[in-house]
Amino acid sequence: MKNIIRLFMLSLITVMFFMGCEDPVKTKADFQQNYVLNSVIRGDTSFQVATVLKNYDVPGLDPNVNTQSQFIEGSIIRLWYKDTVYFMRDSLVFDPVVHRYDDPYKFYYIDGFRPDAGSYIEIEALLPNGKRLSSSTRLPERINFSEDSDYLIPPENRKTVTIRWKTERNGLMFLPRLTLRYNQIVGGVEVAKTVIVPAQFLNRNGVTDPYYPQASKETGIVYEFSAIDKVLQDISAEDENKGNFEIIHLYLEIATFDENLTSYYSSTNNIVNEYSIRLDELDVTNIDGGLGIFCSYIKNGVVIYFDELYIKKYGYKLGTN
Amino acid sequence: MPKYFLLFLLLSSGVIFAQPTGKIRGKITDKNTGEILAYGNVFIEELKKGTSSDQNGYFIFTGIPSGKTYTLHVSYVSYESKSLKAQVLPNKITQIDFELEPVQIEMQTIEKVGEKIIRENETDIGLQRITVRELEMMPKGVETDIFRSLQYMPGVRTTGDVSARYYVRGGGSDQNLVLLNNTTVYNPFHALGMFSVIDPEIINNLEFYKGGFTAEFGSRLSSVLKIITKDGNKNSFSGKASSSYLSGKLLLQGPIPGGSFILSGRKSYANEILKKFLNNKRAPFDFHDLSFKVNYADADFIPGAKFEVHGFLSNDKLLNDDPLKEDFGWTNNLVGFKWFHVYDSPLFSEFDVSLSRFSGEVIPNLSTTNPKENVVNDISLRSEFTYIFDSKDEINTGIHIKSINTKLFQLNQRGVPTDINNTAANLALFFKYKFLRYKQVGLDLGMRYNLAGLNKNGSGFPEPRISATYRLNDNIAIKGAWGIYQQEMTTLTNENEVISLFEPWVITPDYLSPSRSIHYIIGLQTRFFETISFDIEGYIKKTQNLPDLNRDKIYSTDPDLVAGRGDAYGWEFLLKYQDDPLNISAAYTLSWAYKEINDWVYYPKYDSRHAVNLSLEYNIGSGWIASAIWLYNTGIPFTQILGYYDKMYLTNIYNQGLGGTYYQPYSILANINGGRLPEYHRLDLSLSKKFIFGPLKIDIDFSILNVYDRKNIFYYERDTGEIVNMLPFLPTATVQVEI
Amino acid sequence: MVTNWEQIKFLEFLHSMLSNNKYFYVFALLIILVFLTACEKELSNTPPEKPADKGRLIVSSYPAGAGIYLNEKKSGYFTPDSMTWLNEGTYKLVLRKDYYKDTALYIEMPKDGKVEVFVDYLKNPRMYGTIECTSTPPGAEILVDDSSTGIITPARVTGIRPGIRKITFKKQGFWNTSLRYNVYSSTITTADFALDDTSKWVTYTTLNSGIPTDEITCVTTDKNSHVWAGSESLGLIYYDWKEWKIFNKDNSPLPSNYVLTLKYDYFGKLWIGTDEGIAIYDNGSWEILNSANTGMPIDYVSSIDVDSTGNALVGTKSGLVRLYNGRWILLNSSNSKLPATWVAKVKFQPNRNLWASVVKTCLASFNSIKWSTYGLPDPDDLGGSWKEIPPNVWKEIIAIDFLKSGEGFFGASVERSIFVLLYENGAWKTVLSLGDNTVNNIFCSEDNYVWIGTQKGLLRYKKNVSPTISFDPKSSGLKSYYITGVTEAPNKVMWISTHRGGLTKYKRFN
Structure with a gap:
């Protein structure tokens, strides 16, 4: 019995000793200034932008308490393309939406710079303090749509619409987008309209949600025919007069990412899984001397036509362009 | 090989010329169940000679002066000691088997006769032997778990309460060999590595080497856990049911003609408790495991032979039932056949054939998770012989053949695929000679040789191993071990994942050499008083070609792994006080572990400088047992934050304006594992009561984990700064009913 | 056996040494070992980032506007400009300007230093x-x-x-x-x-130019105003206003080096008449016509004319041959009134008749229906109409050419006196009397001048214009009196070939 008391005492003392004490953690190493360059070169436009930022620290562990944007103005950004050096202009202030910062986003931009597919571009940003950030990218080549794709709706198997394509470079990511183009007479005026078609509609807990295709390395995309069907039905949901609708065609666009964007997109848009916990998320960057990303993508598309009989089933007209 | 065998035979026979001698051999079993009792002490009173039973329950004395009758005394923890007389005839083996009766629940005495003599020249540094009785006495927590039990030992680390994954003396978790009835288990975990797949109920005994393991073990660098499961009750049928917060269990066993069987299954039925482990995240786990073993030993069929067929199946599923969420599944399937043979001479042989298959996959459905798949198929053949000379020396030799196929498909964080399908075979020979003839000295000289390696650079690699004991006097012995070890398989995971669902195994690709390490171990064992023992062990472990995930893999042709180096050393101090009804053990570990990858030296995440394990067990009587365990270790390393930056996210590639991006804070990491979490400590209490209720034997256990609700930091979310703690104050109970 | 015992003895000795109640020494030793091995290794560490150097490079050049390349990389800047934030070290600076050679310099940039570079292109x-x-x-x-x-x-x-x-x-x-x-x-x-000379007269002789010979038999020009001339023994001479070239039997399919006549036709083909047949040169390709592959009675060609439809007349030493609709026809007494003797000159009258003069016999014309002959006595031989011109007036007609309007000029020798006759609307009229001078050829230029090449110089006659001008070595750039050919190129430059006086260029509009 004595021993039990002793044991109890010992436990109690130990418990008292450690109860409630919580040690501070030095979660942060000494702050070091880093710089960030971001630029996504687009092969489908001649307007290119870049951003330059710096890192920051906040008291505590929640970085969202920072309300100051960390964009840096006054950098000299040069692009090397073919035999020419292009300069990006300084700080176009652009604020399309209200961000969480007190001040707006600041972009560097160049107008009239539209690099060719497959071309090589280098970038260097010279920051006002002399810091240099540099990188390079090679635009993807245009994809070639395969002949064994479904370019006519309804498709032969009446279940799925499959479009395949071929590429020159392996390991790139593609982001498809399918748009339905149609004209609708609204108040006597014909209005050109578009609607994005999901790959399928998911039925989750009684709620039907559209599911749009994600970027992937697959060189093909499958749309469920029922999704196209549903979109065609839904456009006239609020207009009894089906004759007001003239369906033109579907347009499938594929954005092809270069290697850098593929890596970046994979790391920022893919989760490992819901349960794994990792403390050293890979921060994909290809900027020498700093963080951020310099990458590129191009887009090309293909038209998918409708069979007239199929369109007439809905009471719509089949239009041409 | 036979040549050398003969030579040793001659050598050893020379010593015993003087006097005609005989041998005594026997087996220790439980009287009620017929279950073998490993590591029991056997002592010949007249000669003051002792030995202990092996994992098969056998003991043998050689070189006993013949023509006399001796008194053999057998003692075993929580069994009643027994003495029998045996007459020894010249050049004959006297067989004498012991059937021990378990003591009553009320009075669990520990009596170990002749312990000092038995252990005097044992070359067992780094080895821990655990019997099922000892296992049962450990605090159960949510569920008794052998891997968690290992973590109470000095030199064994974990990185969090949540994980059953363990790290031995600065080695990675994939450097631990887990053998279930001599068959390798590749992923012995349930539910995110929170629990081990092996139900303690089916374990008869286990051996755990923290290092310096001898030549019969290969293919891993750090540790060996050798689990032998129960044979099943040879005398009567019995069933056992139990339940915990997590799972329900059922165990059936009974006799068959010429042998017995045992069948045990577990099934998870609730995972509410898992929320405590997962920071209140719901994880719809569903797991089960099934184990069986059938043995047959009929003297009329083949005298001296014992045949076993054993199997083990475990299956885990995590089904989210949501097309936008990923699903997981992984299984371990093992089946094996064993033929154990005792010959008319002091020769034992073992022959095993086994298959082990692990498969795991991540099915992304429509989520953005990357798909993954891993399959390991392992077919093994094992043949081993042990011969014991009259001089007490032992010779042990064998051949191990393994054919392994690994398949892996996965995408890394950059979305770059790894697609491996590799089949290879390993053929290893081993030979060892144990000098046990001198009282003060024990020497185990061994050599393992890989005739063919799984990795092409692993062929023709010798692994010499030595372990030795020198006893200074009755109270103090110096022990040491040295050895070279090779490992040809690795898991392809990021070791910095706190919880990892997917730890795929692959054969070390041929562009790397297999990882190799050298162990240097020195130790001191003292026992100045019968009740107190004090041991010190120091170790150095140097590892080369340590594979690590290549984080710079950008193209699918880039290597998945890069080679690094590992360095670990430390000291372990263990003080034990055993005096009924009180058992106290206190361990202190001082250790260092380093990894060097791409010329970058850092602490691996399981490096902790100081660790203290205190355990106290009190047998109150009347079936009540109370125990307390207090664990302490200095903080494990983690990677600090250097600062934050607003990372660009691409929301809509198709947006033609500037709005296709947004910026969100992202943390910049400082040097890998450059910081230290605060120290970890935790007190667990448990109280159990055994009682008999009619025909039922009932065992109730109450445990409280983290009694003083210490907020041990598990990790902190870098994006939100939220600190996630390990297990909180958690009272649990389990009930076990046996018919 | 022995070894075993010795081993045991040694071990016993070792044992007694150590176990002599001195195990605490062992302890002490272990403790020391603990402290010896218990050392921290050095970890890797990212060194803090250094601030950028403030090196400044100012580059200017004369002339300015050179592209600046630093370390083999185009900077995008042009002189004069400056580059800042350069780190300490050596830089390769290259200035690149159109038309100029690249200028490369190695620059040693001190830490936070300022380096000015001025490149004066023109000093190098x-x-x-x-x-x-x-x-x-x-x-x-x-x-x-x-x-x-x-x-x-x-x-x-x-x-x-x-x-x-x-x-x-x-x-x-x-x-x-x-x-x-x-x-x-x-x-x-x-x-x-x-260079285009400004003089009216230039004579190319072997003395002052690359012309291979001074003995020129005939001359014509092509549509490029390049000059083709025949020589007596060296073949065909070509002049493209830069250099002289020669085509002869050795370097071309030309059948003979004695070129008698040249005709550059409407199709750009050059017909070369030699004593061994005709060679047709067409932009590098050759065709040979002779008695073997045509209706030509003999290979000796004295005169060639080709009309705008491709029909040709070839006068040979033994008769007249006509290429008509791709067929060769030998004209003789059976199908014409022509004797098979030496035909001196053939000519198509613009849009009208074809004309041929037969040496010492007659002048004949064919109006695509019937043949008419003029001239010589011996009516028995030829018959036909003699009415217009007294038959005894001339001996032979050597040269013929027509104005665009169709009026023809004929060089005729009558009783050792030479006249130039005008044939107009079926009537003959003497326009010039040249005494004993011999007319070698007549050329009518676009402006209706009639150029008469004689053995005593070149005469220029125009109807109703007087006086008739005479060109000879004394009054012009000609180097010889003996004119063998006259022509005018499309560029309005006249070319006159002479015997032993080379080729003379006459820019009469200069």
Whole structure:
């Protein structure tokens, strides 16, 4: 019995000793200034932008308490393309939406710079303090749509619409987008309209949600025919007069990412899984001397036509362009 | 090989010329169940000679002066000691088997006769032997778990309460060999590595080497856990049911003609408790495991032979039932056949054939998770012989053949695929000679040789191993071990994942050499008083070609792994006080572990400088047992934050304006594992009561984990700064009913 | 056996040494070991980032506007400009300017230093360009950007500033000629002009030009105004206003080196009549016509004419041959009234008849229906109409040509006196009386002048215009009295071939 008391005492003392004490953690190493360059070169436009930022620290562990944007103005950004050096202009202030910062986003931009597919571009940003950030990218080549794709709706198997394509470079990511183009007479005026078609509609807990295709390395995309069907039905949901609708065609666009964007997109848009916990998320960057990303993508598309009989089933007209 | 065998035979026979001698051999079993009792002490009173039973329950004395009758005394923890007389005839083996009766629940005495003599020249540094009785006495927590039990030992680390994954003396978790009835288990975990797949109920005994393991073990660098499961009750049928917060269990066993069987299954039925482990995240786990073993030993069929067929199946599923969420599944399937043979001479042989298959996959459905798949198929053949000379020396030799196929498909964080399908075979020979003839000295000289390696650079690699004991006097012995070890398989995971669902195994690709390490171990064992023992062990472990995930893999042709180096050393101090009804053990570990990858030296995440394990067990009587365990270790390393930056996210590639991006804070990491979490400590209490209720034997256990609700930091979310703690104050109970 | 015992003895000895109640020494030793091995290793550490150096490079050049390349990379900047935030170290600076040679410099940038670079392109002699100036003929003065260099062609003009330069050649008697050239540093540019002379008369002889011989039998020009001439023994001579070329039996399919007559037809083909047949030269390809593959009675060709439909008349030493709708027809007494003797001259009258003169016999014309003959006595032989001209008036007609309007001029010899006759609307009329001078040929130029090549010079006659002008070595640039041929090129330059006096160019509109 004595021993039990002793044991109890010992436990109690130990418990008292450690109860409630919580040690501070030095979660942060000494702050070091880093710089960030971001630029996504687009092969489908001649307007290119870049951003330059710096890192920051906040008291505590929640970085969202920072309300100051960390964009840096006054950098000299040069692009090397073919035999020419292009300069990006300084700080176009652009604020399309209200961000969480007190001040707006600041972009560097160049107008009239539209690099060719497959071309090589280098970038260097010279920051006002002399810091240099540099990188390079090679635009993807245009994809070639395969002949064994479904370019006519309804498709032969009446279940799925499959479009395949071929590429020159392996390991790139593609982001498809399918748009339905149609004209609708609204108040006597014909209005050109578009609607994005999901790959399928998911039925989750009684709620039907559209599911749009994600970027992937697959060189093909499958749309469920029922999704196209549903979109065609839904456009006239609020207009009894089906004759007001003239369906033109579907347009499938594929954005092809270069290697850098593929890596970046994979790391920022893919989760490992819901349960794994990792403390050293890979921060994909290809900027020498700093963080951020310099990458590129191009887009090309293909038209998918409708069979007239199929369109007439809905009471719509089949239009041409 | 036979040549050398003969030579040793001659050598050893020379010593015993003087006097005609005989041998005594026997087996220790439980009287009620017929279950073998490993590591029991056997002592010949007249000669003051002792030995202990092996994992098969056998003991043998050689070189006993013949023509006399001796008194053999057998003692075993929580069994009643027994003495029998045996007459020894010249050049004959006297067989004498012991059937021990378990003591009553009320009075669990520990009596170990002749312990000092038995252990005097044992070359067992780094080895821990655990019997099922000892296992049962450990605090159960949510569920008794052998891997968690290992973590109470000095030199064994974990990185969090949540994980059953363990790290031995600065080695990675994939450097631990887990053998279930001599068959390798590749992923012995349930539910995110929170629990081990092996139900303690089916374990008869286990051996755990923290290092310096001898030549019969290969293919891993750090540790060996050798689990032998129960044979099943040879005398009567019995069933056992139990339940915990997590799972329900059922165990059936009974006799068959010429042998017995045992069948045990577990099934998870609730995972509410898992929320405590997962920071209140719901994880719809569903797991089960099934184990069986059938043995047959009929003297009329083949005298001296014992045949076993054993199997083990475990299956885990995590089904989210949501097309936008990923699903997981992984299984371990093992089946094996064993033929154990005792010959008319002091020769034992073992022959095993086994298959082990692990498969795991991540099915992304429509989520953005990357798909993954891993399959390991392992077919093994094992043949081993042990011969014991009259001089007490032992010779042990064998051949191990393994054919392994690994398949892996996965995408890394950059979305770059790894697609491996590799089949290879390993053929290893081993030979060892144990000098046990001198009282003060024990020497185990061994050599393992890989005739063919799984990795092409692993062929023709010798692994010499030595372990030795020198006893200074009755109270103090110096022990040491040295050895070279090779490992040809690795898991392809990021070791910095706190919880990892997917730890795929692959054969070390041929562009790397297999990882190799050298162990240097020195130790001191003292026992100045019968009740107190004090041991010190120091170790150095140097590892080369340590594979690590290549984080710079950008193209699918880039290597998945890069080679690094590992360095670990430390000291372990263990003080034990055993005096009924009180058992106290206190361990202190001082250790260092380093990894060097791409010329970058850092602490691996399981490096902790100081660790203290205190355990106290009190047998109150009347079936009540109370125990307390207090664990302490200095903080494990983690990677600090250097600062934050607003990372660009691409929301809509198709947006033609500037709005296709947004910026969100992202943390910049400082040097890998450059910081230290605060120290970890935790007190667990448990109280159990055994009682008999009619025909039922009932065992109730109450445990409280983290009694003083210490907020041990598990990790902190870098994006939100939220600190996630390990297990909180958690009272649990389990009930076990046996018919 | 022995070894075993010795081993045991040794072990016992070792044992007694250590176990002599001195295990605490062992303890002490272990403790020391613990402290010895218990050391921290050094971890890797990212060194803190250093601030950028403030090196500054200012680059200017004369002339300005050179592209600046730093360490083999185009900077995008042009002189004069500066580059900042350069780290300490060595830089390779290259200035690149159009037309100029790249200038490479190695620059040692001190820490936070300032380096100024000025490149004067014009101080470096290697920056200048060279023009290799040649002219035809040589001896022209060279002007660069309208300023005189005082250098005469052929010459190599050095020290020229790179860029687009205007080079002018100036030579007495020739028109000034200029062209713009890209001049690059350390590079030789070639300026080669054929100068256009300003003089009316130039005679090319073996003495002053590359003409291979002075004995020229005939001359004609092609649509490029290049000159083709026949020689007595060296074959066909070609002059493209730059150099003289010769086609003969050795270097071409030309059947003979004795060229008697030339005709450049409407299709760009040059018909070359020799004593061994006809060669047709068509832009590099050759065709040979002779008695073997045509209706020609003999290979000796004295005169050729081709009309705009491709029909041809070939006068040979033994009769007249006509190529009509692709068929060769020998004209003789059975199908014409022509004897198979030497036909001196053949000619198509514009849109009318075809004419042929038969040596010492008659003049014949064919109006695509019937043949008419004029002239010689011996009516028994030929018969036909003699009415217009007294038969005894002339002996032979040597030269024939027609004005565009159709009026024909005929060189006739009558009783050792030579006349030029005009045939107009079916009537004959003597327009010039030349005494004993012999008419070799007659050429009617576009402006209705009649050029009469004689053995005593060149005469120019125009109806209703007087006086008739005579050109000879005394009054013109001709080097010989004996004129063998006259023609006018599309560029309005006249070419006169002479016997032993070479070829004479006459720019009568200069």
